[in-house]
Amino acid sequence: MLGSVLAVLLILTLQTHDRAVEGLEQWAYDYTKYHTMDEISEWMKTMERDYPDVVSSIIYGNTYEKRNITLLKIGLSSTDPKKMIWMDCGIHAREWIAPAFCQHFVKEILGSYKTDPKIDEMLRHLDFYITPVLNMDGYVYSWKDNTTRLWRKTRSPGTDTCTCFGTDLNRNFYANWGMVGISRNCCSEIYNGLSPLSEPEAQAVTDFLSANRDNILCFLTIHSYGQLILLPYGHPNITAPNQDELMKVGLAAAEAIKAVHGMDYTVGTPPKVLYPNSGSSRDFARLIGIPFSFTFELRDKGQYGFLLPEDQIQPTCEEAYQGALSIITYIHDKSYVRAAASSIAATLWSIVLAVWLSCATV
Ligand SMILES: [Zn+2]
Numbered sequence: 001m002l003g004s005v006l007a008v009l010l011i012l013t014l015q016t017h018d019r020a021v022e023g024l025e026q027w028a029y030d031y032t033k034y035h036t037m038d039e040i041s042e043w044m045k046t047m048e049r050d051y052p053d054v055v056s057s058i059i060y061g062n063t064y065e066k067r068n069i070t071l072l073k074i075g076l077s078s079t080d081p082k083k084m085i086w087m088d089c090g091i092h093a094r095e096w097i098a099p100a101f102c103q104h105f106v107k108e109i110l111g112s113y114k115t116d117p118k119i120d121e122m123l124r125h126l127d128f129y130i131t132p133v134l135n136m137d138g139y140v141y142s143w144k145d146n147t148t149r150l151w152r153k154t155r156s157p158g159t160d161t162c163t164c165f166g167t168d169l170n171r172n173f174y175a176n177w178g179m180v181g182i183s184r185n186c187c188s189e190i191y192n193g194l195s196p197l198s199e200p201e202a203q204a205v206t207d208f209l210s211a212n213r214d215n216i217l218c219f220l221t222i223h224s225y226g227q228l229i230l231l232p233y234g235h236p237n238i239t240a241p242n243q244d245e246l247m248k249v250g251l252a253a254a255e256a257i258k259a260v261h262g263m264d265y266t267v268g269t270p271p272k273v274l275y276p277n278s279g280s281s282r283d284f285a286r287l288i289g290i291p292f293s294f295t296f297e298l299r300d301k302g303q304y305g306f307l308l309p310e311d312q313i314q315p316t317c318e319e320a321y322q323g324a325l326s327i328i329t330y331i332h333d334k335s336y337v338r339a340a341a342s343s344i345a346a347t348l349w350s351i352v353l354a355v356w357l358s359c360a361t362v
Pocket of ligand 1: 091092095
């Protein structure tokens with residue numbers, strides 16, 4: 001009797017173990033491969049389920065084809081009000097390394113906050129708002145077949161007089177819209193849309209940023225390719241008030257990137273290091289007062305271009321992670337560490353002054 005009970009228990013234990021292993025295998029997500037939109041959406045749900053105390057999701061808009069634009073919010077709970085860091089990937093459909101980077105970034109942050117006191121500290125002060133794929137319709141289309149792999153734009157239809165599909169989302173924001181580096185031809189890769197924010201995806205980002213403009217410290221938007229860190233503005237005649245600091249922070253990020261695998265990233269405004277443009281999300285973020293706003297153009301410099309092989313996903317993400325972390329750490333420390341240091345200094349000075357005054361009156 002006891003023997004058969006033990007045997008049943010053993011079988012049950014083994015079955016449970018098998019299911020657990022199966023579960024693990026099912027969720028052993030491969031970060032060294034490109035993933036479809038469905039896989040990425042599933043991955044987002046898994047992150048939320050596996051890290052319920054740190055990860056939640058927010059739907060903040062819909063694409064033209066009515067997909068839910070979703071971001072992951074990552075942060076530790078705090079009794080003090082928190083500041084925000086924005087990151088979006090996949091605004092251009094064919095730049096597949098960008099969504100891969102957003103996923104890598106989330107994995108690294110979640111994998112290190114329990115053991116790395118600096119990440120823990122930052123997650124207590126800051127919440128990360130990360131959109132792995134912004135141009136979801138375009139991304140799905142770029143996965144359709146070989147003829148659509150290099151699709152860049154959204155999937156909204158043209159007009160009566162111009163029947164091509166798609167608007168360049170990164171020319172559609174209300175930031176010097178239509179002024180430079182755009183096309184009014186709807187068949188062009190850089191067609192800026194019928195009007196500013198004609199695209200629901202650009203409208204969704206605009207609404208989110210505008211509602212939170214006073215709390216967002218940093219805006220990072222991830223593209224490929226070219227190995228560049230771009231600062232505002234795309235228009236050659238407009239300069240950000242904190243351009244020198246943006247340049248300094250960008251150069252430090254490029255140094256952090258180089259330290260990982262020796263890759264060179266160039267830092268500067270688009271007119272200086274790429275080409276002038278207008279209507280970008282990066283420029284919009286800076287225009288509404290978000291102090292730090294950068295575009296990353298990841299690997300490579302043109303050898304494979306948008307078709308970056310999968311064996312470069314890992315090294316590209318490793319180096320860009322250090323670059324992004326360098327920027328975020330600077331911004332965090334400027335707001336919290338240095339702010340705390342100066343408030344301690346101010347307190348010390350007031351004590352000194354009080355002692356001096358009381359001595360003087362005696
Ligand atoms: Zn791009």
